[in-house]
Amino acid sequence: EVQLVESGGSLVQPGGSLRLSCAASGFTFSRYSMTWVRQAPGKGLEWVTSISGNSDKTHSADSAKGRFTISRDNSRTAVYLQMNSLRAEDTAVYYCVQDGGDWNETFQHWGRGTLVSVSS
Amino acid sequence: EAVLTQSPATLSLSPGERATLSCRASQNVEIYLAWYQQKPGQSPRLLIYDASNRANGIPARFSGSGSGTDFTLTISSLEPEDFAVYYCQQRKNWPPITFGQGTRLE
Numbered sequence: 001e002v003q004l005v006e007s008g009g010s011l012v013q014p015g016g017s018l019r020l021s022c023a024a025s026g027f028t029f030s031r032y033s034m035t036w037v038r039q040a041p042g043k044g045l046e047w048v049t050s051i052s053g054n055s056d057k058t059h060s061a062d063s064a065k066g067r068f069t070i071s072r073d074n075s076r077t078a079v080y081l082q083m084n085s086l087r088a089e090d091t092a093v094y095y096c097v098q099d100g101g102d103w104n105e106t107f108q109h110w111g112r113g114t115l116v117s118v119s120s
Numbered sequence: 121e122a123v124l125t126q127s128p129a130t131l132s133l134s135p136g137e138r139a140t141l142s143c144r145a146s147q148n149v150e151i152y153l154a155w156y157q158q159k160p161g162q163s164p165r166l167l168i169y170d171a172s173n174r175a176n177g178i179p180a181r182f183s184g185s186g187s188g189t190d191f192t193l194t195i196s197s198l199e200p201e202d203f204a205v206y207y208c209q210q211r212k213n214w215p216p217i218t219f220g221q222g223t224r225l226e
Contacts, residue, residue, distance in 0.1 A: 035217075037164075045156075045164065045207055047217035059215040095163060105211035106154050106170070110163040 002026040002109040004096045009114030012086055020081040020114055022096030029077040030054065033099040035107060036070060036081050038092035038116075048094070051079065053102040063089075086118045122147040122213040126206075126220035133225065139195040141223045143208035148188050152212035155184055155193045158222075159204045167206075168193060198225075 008020040022034070035050040049060040049070040058070055067086075072079040079096060093113040100106035123146040133139055143153065151171040156164040166175040168184035171191060181196045195202055208220040 044222050045158075045209075045219040047219070050217070061216050100169065105214060105217050106166065107156070107164070107209070108166055108175070110165070112163055 002098060004098060004109060004111035006094065006096045006111045006114035009094060009116045011117045011119065013120050014087060014118055016086050016118070017082070017084045018086065018116060020083070020094055020096075020116070022079045022081075022111060024077045024079065024096075024098065027098065030074040031102060033057075033101075033103050033105070034070075034072060034079040035097040035099055035105065036079075037095045037097050037107065037110075038090075039095070039113075040089075040092040043092075046092075049081070050099070050103075050105060057103065083116070086116075088118050090116060091118050092116060121216055122149055122210050122218050124208050124210060124218055124220035126208060126223045128223060129221070130224045130226060133198055135198050135200055137198050139193075139198055139202070139225055141193040141206055141225070143186075143191040143193070143220050145189045145191070145210060147213055149210040149212035151187050152210055153184075153186070153191050154209045154211070155182075156207045156209065157202075157204050158207065159201075164207065195225075 003025045005023045033052045036048040051058045051070045069082040095113045096111040097107045098109040125144045127142045155168040158164040172184045205222045
């Protein structure tokens, strides 16, 4: 059974930093690209960033470029999201997502999410 | 950027009825469109991928159709557990990956 467990969400001040983690299990981790998708309170889904199975490719939404960095550790079957220069509009539940394959951006399995709140 | 527009925003139906949800893309996304279901307080769940393929474990009452710019998610006979928000998502023209704004089925 695929399991994705996010952690690291918390309340942070504007301009602050946060690192989210996602522990993955139940599948051959290195064969799948991984993605972070977020959802602001009461709003729809927004793609944030994706990383390929061997980390040779990443793509990010314009809202994340220059501030957020996705990375992964295949030996630990974990994916990370380093978020810097956080803004109020980054407040959201952040979901860790298993893609449909390597660089197949069908979002096959979702974690339960971790809440990031940016406020003074 | 491929903008996805879902209609209607809200669909009011009763159990046993047929639901038809629409997703229109601003660019040709071929068949690279997926549908997700999200219930309150839960994570989204993949229903349909590549326009018409049901994901593992998804009941046969869910079906998807379309290609290019016009897509439809049909629920043939609504069950009480089907009342939720539905999102479409394209992966043809990325980055960025884009989602529709959602249809609330109530």
